[in-house]
Amino acid sequence: MREQLKYLPEEQLTRFYLTAEEFRKARVEDHEIKISGKMYDIARISEQGNRIMVLALHDEAEDNLFAFLSEIVSRSAKDKKPVPVQIEQLLTLHFLPVSFIVLLNRCSESNHTTPYYKGGYEFFVIVESPPPRS
Numbered sequence: 001m002r003e004q005l006k007y008l009p010e011e012q013l014t015r016f017y018l019t020a021e022e023f024r025k026a027r028v029e030d031h032e033i034k035i036s037g038k039m040y041d042i043a044r045i046s047e048q049g050n051r052i053m054v055l056a057l058h059d060e061a062e063d064n065l066f067a068f069l070s071e072i073v074s075r076s077a078k079d080k081k082p083v084p085v086q087i088e089q090l091l092t093l094h095f096l097p098v099s100f101i102v103l104l105n106r107c108s109e110s111n112h113t114t115p116y117y118k119g120g121y122e123f124f125v126i127v128e129s130p131p132p133r134s
Contacts, residue, residue, distance in 0.1 A: 002031055005043040005057060013043050013055040023052045032059070039063050 016035060018026065026033040033040050033056060040056035047053075072087065 002041070005041055008043055008057065010055060013057055014040065016040075016054040016056065017048070017051045018054060019050070020052060023054065039066070 016026075016033075023033075026035050028034050028039070031042050033042060033054060039059040039062040040054075041059050042054060042056050044055040045052060
């Protein structure tokens with residue numbers, strides 16, 4: 001996606017002129033800025049005099065996600081009932097690199113040959129998970 005942003009026509013992008021300090025404050029990550037409460041994916045950056053011109057694409061999906069999460073937190077703060085366990089688990093998920101997850105799971109390998117295929121290779125990953133709840 002980031003690579004495709006570089007080639008979008010300027011008509012599809014929003015243009016911002018920022019000072020170096022404004023740009024530093026607006027930058028969320030290397031490829032994102034937040035201006036007036038909205039998230040933008042950076043397509044191109046160029047310096048023009050003492051200003052930085054940023055061409056960016058409004059990331060509506062990310063804005064919607066933040067609004068949704070904010071609404072959940074706001075409602076749960078007002079509600080006297082506890083947050084459902086499933087929602088709490090979703091909001092507290094930790095995302096691990098795939099290589100780490102593979103190390104945690106049991107793996108098995110097998111080699112075999114058949115009359116039709118002279119060398120087969122199978123790799124099984126058994127994901128450890130809790131049993132389903134009733």
